[in-house]
Amino acid sequence: MSATVEEVAVRATGVLAEFNARGVLSVADVNVALTLSRLCGEADPDVQLALALTVRALRGGSVCVDLTTVDAEVFEVDEATVETATLPWPEPTAWREKLRQSPAVRYREPTAEGPVPGEPRPLLLHGDLLYLDRYFASEESVRDQLVRRREATPPAVDPKQLAGLLDRLFDRDGLEPGEPNWQRVAAASCVLHWVSVIAGGPGTGKTTTVAKVLATLQALHGGRLRIMLAAPTGKAAARLEEAVRTESARLPADLAAPVADLRAATLHRVLGWRPDSRTRFRHDAGHPLPWDVVVLDEMSMVSLPMMARLLEATRSGTRVVLVGDPDQLTSVEAGAVMADVAGAAAAAPALRPDDVRLTALQQARADDRPDADGARPAEVELAPVARGVVQLRHTWRFGAEIGALADALRAGRADDAVAVLRAGGQHLSWVETDLAASAVGGDPLAGLEPLRQAVLRSGRAVDAAARAGRAAEAVEALEQHRVLCAHRGGPFGVARWSRVVEGWLAEAVEGYGEGGEWYLGRPLLVTANDPDIGLYNGDTGVVVSTGRGLQAAFSRGREPVLHPLIHLDAVQSVHAMTVHKAQGSQFAQVTFVVPPLDSALLTRELLYTAVTRARDRVEVIGTEDALRRAVERPANRASGLRHRL
Numbered sequence: 001m002s003a004t005v006e007e008v009a010v011r012a013t014g015v016l017a018e019f020n021a022r023g024v025l026s027v028a029d030v031n032v033a034l035t036l037s038r039l040c041g042e043a044d045p046d047v048q049l050a051l052a053l054t055v056r057a058l059r060g061g062s063v064c065v066d067l068t069t070v071d072a073e074v075f076e077v078d079e080a081t082v083e084t085a086t087l088p089w090p091e092p093t094a095w096r097e098k099l100r101q102s103p104a105v106r107y108r109e110p111t112a113e114g115p116v117p118g119e120p121r122p123l124l125l126h127g128d129l130l131y132l133d134r135y136f137a138s139e140e141s142v143r144d145q146l147v148r149r150r151e152a153t154p155p156a157v158d159p160k161q162l163a164g165l166l167d168r169l170f171d172r173d174g175l176e177p178g179e180p181n182w183q184r185v186a187a188a189s190c191v192l193h194w195v196s197v198i199a200g201g202p203g204t205g206k207t208t209t210v211a212k213v214l215a216t217l218q219a220l221h222g223g224r225l226r227i228m229l230a231a232p233t234g235k236a237a238a239r240l241e242e243a244v245r246t247e248s249a250r251l252p253a254d255l256a257a258p259v260a261d262l263r264a265a266t267l268h269r270v271l272g273w274r275p276d277s278r279t280r281f282r283h284d285a286g287h288p289l290p291w292d293v294v295v296l297d298e299m300s301m302v303s304l305p306m307m308a309r310l311l312e313a314t315r316s317g318t319r320v321v322l323v324g325d326p327d328q329l330t331s332v333e334a335g336a337v338m339a340d341v342a343g344a345a346a347a348a349p350a351l352r353p354d355d356v357r358l359t360a361l362q363q364a365r366a367d368d369r370p371d372a373d374g375a376r377p378a379e380v381e382l383a384p385v386a387r388g389v390v391q392l393r394h395t396w397r398f399g400a401e402i403g404a405l406a407d408a409l410r411a412g413r414a415d416d417a418v419a420v421l422r423a424g425g426q427h428l429s430w431v432e433t434d435l436a437a438s439a440v441g442g443d444p445l446a447g448l449e450p451l452r453q454a455v456l457r458s459g460r461a462v463d464a465a466a467r468a469g470r471a472a473e474a475v476e477a478l479e480q481h482r483v484l485c486a487h488r489g490g491p492f493g494v495a496r497w498s499r500v501v502e503g504w505l506a507e508a509v510e511g512y513g514e515g516g517e518w519y520l521g522r523p524l525l526v527t528a529n530d531p532d533i534g535l536y537n538g539d540t541g542v543v544v545s546t547g548r549g550l551q552a553a554f555s556r557g558r559e560p561v562l563h564p565l566i567h568l569d570a571v572q573s574v575h576a577m578t579v580h581k582a583q584g585s586q587f588a589q590v591t592f593v594v595p596p597l598d599s600a601l602l603t604r605e606l607l608y609t610a611v612t613r614a615r616d617r618v619e620v621i622g623t624e625d626a627l628r629r630a631v632e633r634p635a636n637r638a639s640g641l642r643h644r645l
């Protein structure tokens with residue numbers, strides 16, 4: 001694949017022009033590189049190439065470029081993989097030396113600590129990792145904040161009182177004999193660390209555990225703690241607030257009371273939007289957040305710069321509880337902080353025997369006593385817990401089939417994933433078909449009758465509720481089923497599948513789509529953040545009939561919010577959506593269109609994120625080859641954080 005005419009950078013020559021012509025670098029990458037080079041007086045084409053690749057890396061979610069491996073990375077143009085082996089890559093050692101000497105670059109030894117000496121320059125080279133200076137600063141800030149809190153004196157907690165509270169809040173119902181009670185260990189870990197991570201797939205009880213952690217903390221502090229719940233999107237914040245409320249209603253009344261009415265907000269709102277800046281907030285190190293506890297859900301969707309801003313704005317005596325799924329696709333913007341923090345903890349050394357947290361953590365495990373038949377519980381690996389990271393492993397929600405598929409994907413076991421899919425079941429099915437081939441000849445929709453039925457079921461329910469003015473029901477029906485694609489265009493993309501779904505609905509549902517652009521029951525997807533009215537990129541809603549004419553209903557906890565249609569600037573119809581956009585959402589049923597074998601988007605995280613969006617049933621459409629390729633290819637985001645934590 002090569003660049004089209006509009007994508008050719010007219011100013012590029014030599015190696016830059018070649019990388020641009022092959023589509024690896026965009027016009028914008030080249031132009032930024034040339035402009036910055038000129039400002040710094042740098043004329044070496046290899047340095048300019050490194051600069052352009054660093055700009056490009058950010059678009060792909062990487063924080064930096066690793067000079068030693070960049071030539072083996074998967075590059076994409078229009079979501080397809082580009083052949084890069086024959087490009088004129090500079091030799092890494094010579095390349096690094098050129099960069100070290102460049103006026104556009106500051107150099108830092110990989111083992112160095114503390115502030116980087118010298119005036120800032122556009123690029124920073126840390127060993128073999130090349131960053132735009134601003135992103136290095138964010139990574140450094142996150143690392144500093146995490147390490148400082150890890151090394152600070154841990155919060156003072158009476159282990160006996162803690163164990164007593166955990167005894168009241170956690171039981172072993174539903175666990176196998178000997179299975180560690182990870183939720184209980186996670187709760188103890190959150191109480192015992194300033195920064196802690198509750199990691200786990202969907203339905204592993206992360207929110208349940210958060211509610212219990214907060215109840216425990218309030219009980220230990222006489223109910224005086226000021227607590228803030230945050231999430232990257234409005235929808236995730238609403239879900240978190242509702243879930244914490246539901247879970248706390250199940251706790252003993254005296255423990256539930258101080259956490260029953262907590263509110264959640266988006267991370268941007270918590271930090272305080274500033275109309276004059278997209279990257280700075282009202283709360284920062286000089287004007288920190290007032291909260292004693294901050295919970296951040298869906299952390300895998302949070303970019304590195306946002307994570308840096310949150311930690312900088314949080315006082316050292318504030319407990320920060322980070323919650324998310326490290327196996328999911330990462331944030332749209334650069335960074336993979338959740339995966340980095342979880343990955344670093346997995347390699348952490350064990351707690352020293354004199355660490356005050358050890359007794360408390362051992363007591364937190366005290367309910368893992370030998371069973372009646374004498375079976376000993378599995379040993380709990382406490383090393384990651386020493387870093388405040390606990391991975392929940394028991395799935396409480398899905399049908400076992402989706403859980404088994406998610407496990408196989410997480411572990412990268414392609415044979416198991418294929419076997420689970422092939423076995424199918426009530427919660428899982430596989431339409432084994434090559435959509436590229438069937439788009440060329442034959443009936444492209446053969447074998448998709450179950451999908452059509454699922455589309456019609458949820459479409460009819462949305463339509464009927466919207467017409468009857470039952471906004472909550474319409475919004476709920478919209479979440480009954482969703483088609484997910486990796487791509488936006490092509491036979492595997494959102495545009496095609498939206499047309500297919502819309503066609504089925506128009507054919508089968510009387511009056512569907514009549515009434516112009518804003519027809520009743522039109523499913524909407526918000527495509528840009530609008531903090532003024534509280535709608536965010538990725539929010540979904542429905543056009544419904546109300547006493548004040550047609551309005552758009554969006555899901556927000558128990559009651560949907562209604563917006564006049566005139567307020568909606570950036571929306572489109574959502575009959576199918578990308579997996580990236582579906583992050584942070586779940587649907588009763590999901591149909592996932594697996595991308596083709598040569599797709600650059602085909603990764604393990606994509607597949608895992610797609611299938612775990614389903615609460616009850618997943619249907620996968622695609623070939624075995626593509627599925628195997630996905631399982632075997634973990635997404636690779638370059639970042640220096642994991643190794644430096």
Ligand SMILES: Nc1ncnc2c1ncn2[C@@H]1O[C@H](COP(=O)(O)OP(=O)(O)OP(=O)(O)O)[C@@H](O)[C@H]1O
Binds near residue numbers: 174206586
């Ligand atoms: N220990 C447990 N025993 C029984 N049921 C549980 C337990 N933990 C969680 N559940 C139930 O499992 C379901 C999923 O829990 P929860 O919502 O806390 O998971 P989650 O990890 O936050 O999921 P998601 O990421 O999808 O939001 C809930 O209905 C919850 O009540």
